[in-house]
Amino acid sequence: MALIELENITAGYNRDHPAIENVDLSVEKNDFVAIIGPNGGGKTTLLKVVLGLLVPYAGTVRVFGEEPAHSRKNIGYVPQVIPSRTFPVSVLDVVLMGRLGSSGLFRRYSDEDRSIAIENLEKLGVFHLAKKRMDQLSGGQKQRVLIARALAGEPELLLLDEPVASVDTETQHSFYNLLSRLNNRMAVVLVTHDVGAVSSHVKSIACINRNLVSHGETISEEDVVRAYGCPFELITHGVPHRVIGAREDSKHG
Numbered sequence: 001m002a003l004i005e006l007e008n009i010t011a012g013y014n015r016d017h018p019a020i021e022n023v024d025l026s027v028e029k030n031d032f033v034a035i036i037g038p039n040g041g042g043k044t045t046l047l048k049v050v051l052g053l054l055v056p057y058a059g060t061v062r063v064f065g066e067e068p069a070h071s072r073k074n075i076g077y078v079p080q081v082i083p084s085r086t087f088p089v090s091v092l093d094v095v096l097m098g099r100l101g102s103s104g105l106f107r108r109y110s111d112e113d114r115s116i117a118i119e120n121l122e123k124l125g126v127f128h129l130a131k132k133r134m135d136q137l138s139g140g141q142k143q144r145v146l147i148a149r150a151l152a153g154e155p156e157l158l159l160l161d162e163p164v165a166s167v168d169t170e171t172q173h174s175f176y177n178l179l180s181r182l183n184n185r186m187a188v189v190l191v192t193h194d195v196g197a198v199s200s201h202v203k204s205i206a207c208i209n210r211n212l213v214s215h216g217e218t219i220s221e222e223d224v225v226r227a228y229g230c231p232f233e234l235i236t237h238g239v240p241h242r243v244i245g246a247r248e249d250s251k252h253g
Contacts, residue, residue, distance in 0.1 A: 001065055002026045003157050003187050004050055009059035011049050012042075018057060019045040023212045027157075032183045034202040035191045036219075038228050041209040043191045047159050050189075051077060064156070076150030076186075078143070078160040091137070091145050092130040095121055098152030113152075120148040124178070140171035147178070158182060161191045176201045 004027035012019035020042035027033055035043050048054035049061055052068030063071040076098070098120075099113040121127040124144040134142060143163050150158060160179075164172045172194065179188055180201045192198050199205070206215040207227045214223040 002028050002062075003031075003064060004189070005060075005062040006046075006049070007060045009046075009049060009056045009061060011045055011054055011056035011059075015057055019210065020049075020208065021210055023059070023208070025206060025212060025215060027187055027189060029156075030183065030185075030187055032179070032188045032201065032203045033190070033206055033215075034195065034198050034204075035189065035206045035208060036193065036195050036227075037208040037213075041227065043208055044161055046208065047077075047161055047189070047191060050159065051075065073153065074156045076147075076153055076155035076158045078146045078150050078158070078163050080162050089134055090130065091121070091126065091132050091134060092117060094134055094145055095149045095152050098149035116154070117148070117152050120151045121145075123151070124148045140168070140175070143171075143175060144178075151182075156186055158186055158188045160189070162193065163190070164192070164194065 004025065006023055006025040009023045009025075010018045010021045019040075023042075023046065025046075035046065037043050045054065049056055050063055050068060052063075052072060061068055064074050095117040096109050096113060099109060099116065118127065118130070121130055124147055126141060126144045126148065129137065129141060129145070134145065137145065146163075147158075147160075158179075164175055176198055179190065182188060190198065190202070195205070204215060204217055205219045207213040207219055207223055209227040213227045214220070
């Protein structure tokens with residue numbers, strides 16, 4: 001059984017101008033899928049549909065064979081890192097939030113909850129930060145804490161929305177290696193712009209620009225041109241991508 005099954009999905013925030021249209025996508029157990037595409041192409045909208053945060057205008061979505069809202073307990077979600085704000089919440093408190101699941105915000109944490117939260121902080125190499133406030137952390141540290149929170153719910157599927165947008169190159173490589181290890185025991189779906197860095201780690205690449213342009217182990221130059229509107233070299237696992245020229249019409253404004 002596919003973990004995610006999207007059939008003919010049209011969704012967005014304005015029915016007359018949907019963010020995604022007629023999208024079919026399947027994600028299997030232990031898949032590692034990178035979702036790429038231009039800004040505004042519908043990548044985050046796609047994640048919201050899978051999470052059940054956005055009800056599609058048309059089509060069918062099944063997550064673990066059920067409607068998305070019933071499957072959230074099996075999903076870990078890592079959003080983009082938000083700008084730092086002064087907020088008195090500790091790292092441990094943030095990770096414990098991953099244990100709430102569908103039981104609501106007002107239950108007491110058990111000893112088991114705390115044990116699992118600490119285990120994931122250790123696994124992510126940030127247990128030493130447990131008592132620090134989130135607004136005192138670097139971008140890379142915040143991402144590891146958010147992953148620890150997602151893993152605290154013991155998911156079978158991990159969704160990440162541009163998780164390395166605000167971290168340095170060295171941290172990015174470490175982060176992708178971590179995701180590869182996690183992929184040994186769960187499916188991973190990653191929204192990213194950094195195709196060159198992630199291509200050696202993922203098992204397939206889905207390219208979306210309102211419609212699903214392609215989904216497979218490689219993505220052709222023609223598909224990327226269709227999605228981005230400018231020429232790219234062929235993308236394959238382990239081979240960085242480069243823009244090799246602007247469109248002729250863009251040279252003249």
